[in-house]
Amino acid sequence: MKRLITSLAICLATVTSVAAQNYPSKPITMYVPFAAGGPTDSVARLTAEAMSKSLGQQVLVENLPGAGGTIGSSRAAQATPDGYTILLHHIGMSTAPTLYRKLDFDPTTAFAPIGLVTEAPMTIVARPDFKATTLAELIATIKAEGEGITYANAGVGAASHLCGMLFMSAIDKQMTTVPYKGNGPIMTDLMGSQIDMTCDQATNTAGALKANQIKGYAVTSPERQKAFPNLPTADEAGLPKFELSVWHGLYAPKGTPPDVVAKLTSALQVAVQDPALQQRLDAIATFPVTKDKATPQALQERLNSEIARWRPLIKAAGQFAD
The missing domain is CATH 3.40.190.150 (Bordetella uptake gene, domain 1)
Incomplete structure (x- = not known):
């Protein structure tokens, strides 16, 4: 019986090996x-x-x-x-x-x-007419107004949701979170000044940032990004070790x-x-x-x-x- 089991195991291993050698065949x-x-x-x-x-x-x-x-x-x-x-x-x-x-x-x-x-990388952004011009000023405004500032995210588990949690934890201040059903509506309302700010991956914000339709404060990568050469890292802008990427x-x-x-x-x-x-x-x-x-x-x-x-x-x- 042991010999039979051993033989079957060898045959199975051989079949698996041959299948792997021919992979992929479809x-x-x-x-x-x-x-x-x-x-x-x-x-x-x-x-x-x-x-x-x-x-x-x-x-x-x-x-x-x-x-x-x-x-x-x-x-x-x-x-x-x-x-x-x-x-x-x-x-x-x-x-x-x-x-x-x-x-x-x-x-x-x-x-x-x-x-x-x-x-x-993620980008910390706000509506185009937001009064803060730097990340330090943005943080000071949030600390002063707290839940008077609205933060948009694309739902639980979305990158914007995660970045918001990390950001509010880092500055030790809560904002009023407004959940959306997707990134598109967020960008529309952000450009239209219907919402104050968000933090989302550069893939979603790049177009509006380059067109100056929203205000950018920082990228969350260790280095500046060539897509936004004038946008400082969060660390450079006064939020030490704040790094996040999707x-x-x-x-x-x-x-x-x-x-x-x-x-x-x-x-x-x-x-x-x-x-x-x-x-x-x-x-x-x-x-x-x-x-x-x-x-x-x-x-x-x-x-x-x-x-x-x-x-x-x-x-x-x-x-x-x-």
Whole structure:
């Protein structure tokens, strides 16, 4: 019996190895747990196109929006672990375990990480006629007026929601939070001076900032961004160590053969070094990571550290999703 079991195990390992060697032999589906047309969808489609070149098979994007990205993520976690279903998700993967009281997957164990993909800095912005002209003046105004200042976010778990929590915690002052159903309406009301301020990823604010339709105070990256050379970092502007970016990671379901994950990681590393992809991502104020970060280890470490970072902030704010 032991000999039979050993033989079966060897046969299974051989079949798995052959399958991995022939991978991919058909198109790959990349789940995006958000609606088409948004920043994450744009990152996914550009990355999928670049990865298709080196994989020799199309990587097709399928949008599965809903519940802050948890519906699509759950589907990906339950998919057959053969490398033909992968998931591209953003920073929300690290906040979901705390934001959602009922989550049917554990982000830290339900997936085989492939690698980090991109980083997008956040921008602290306000309506064009807001009286504060610098970040220091903005903070002073908020501390003086508190809940008299309105802060817009795109809903629980959105980048603007997370940045707002971090910002209010950093300055130790609460504003009146106004939730919206998306970034588009926020920008419309911000440009129309119907709302005071927000903090959102540069992908969403770049157009209005460049057109001087809103007022910019700082970027939340360690260095200034070439898209906004005159916009200081938050640290430069008087908010020390205030750093935040919307990062994207690529995942496969747990149990995906290591050889298959390695091929996907290799294709991702080729993609993030592709000048054409870099140029197209730069146009939407998002930046591919360096090759050394497009690895399973780097993504797992980032996920774990971000979960630890956001858990106490979310619990302290008491802002949970249903």
